[in-house]
Amino acid sequence: MDLVLIRHPAVAVDAGVCYGASDVPLAGDATQQAALLVGRIAALGVREPQRIETSPLTRCASVAAALGRLRGHAPQAEARLAEMDFGAWEMQHWDSIERAQIDAWAANFEHAREHGGESVAQFDARVSGWFDTLDAREKSTVWAVTHAGVIRTVTARALGVPLARCVRWPLEMGAIVHLRYDSSSALWLLARWNAG
Numbered sequence: 001m002d003l004v005l006i007r008h009p010a011v012a013v014d015a016g017v018c019y020g021a022s023d024v025p026l027a028g029d030a031t032q033q034a035a036l037l038v039g040r041i042a043a044l045g046v047r048e049p050q051r052i053e054t055s056p057l058t059r060c061a062s063v064a065a066a067l068g069r070l071r072g073h074a075p076q077a078e079a080r081l082a083e084m085d086f087g088a089w090e091m092q093h094w095d096s097i098e099r100a101q102i103d104a105w106a107a108n109f110e111h112a113r114e115h116g117g118e119s120v121a122q123f124d125a126r127v128s129g130w131f132d133t134l135d136a137r138e139k140s141t142v143w144a145v146t147h148a149g150v151i152r153t154v155t156a157r158a159l160g161v162p163l164a165r166c167v168r169w170p171l172e173m174g175a176i177v178h179l180r181y182d183s184s185s186a187l188w189l190l191a192r193w194n195a196g
Helices: 030-043 058-071 099-107 120-131 148-159
Strands: 002-007 051-054 141-146 176-182 187-195
Touching: 002 030, 002 148, 030 058, 030 176, 051 058, 058 141, 120 148, 141 148, 148 176, 148 187
Parallel strands: 002 141, 051 141
Antiparallel strands: 002 176, 176 187
């Protein structure tokens, strides 16, 4: 299996605002962004998708719909591909959130819920639940339009590395991550990270 994880392009939200589960719009045109993504994915030598899945949030679903039109596949919305819910911090400037709350969250990265939304552990379990439904031995290509947190979680799960490590890896807006399952070793391999 080839799994192509696509981070949504830039959004129409001010820099420094927390917008995890909030349904915010793209900054640009979804159809134009999808056409650019198709060209970039083709340049990486990745096979055509047999299936396109997407976060239900507009910034992903609009791009997935355009990709679907270009590739002849109706995308499947998957709630487990949505970004982490930051609760009361949603749509707040990070600088306006109490420093003590952020410090407490950082001190207990896996389980803190200072914002009242999802803990990292809850988010990880949700996203991993989706990843675990994939039949890695299937000879197919799946494209998933999603979010940075989801991409890092799936990659950590696939490669067997701590999520706290993947969180440090840069991931641009519109980035492409390509994971490939190697049946001879029965391992997922990272073919591309943050491909631009």
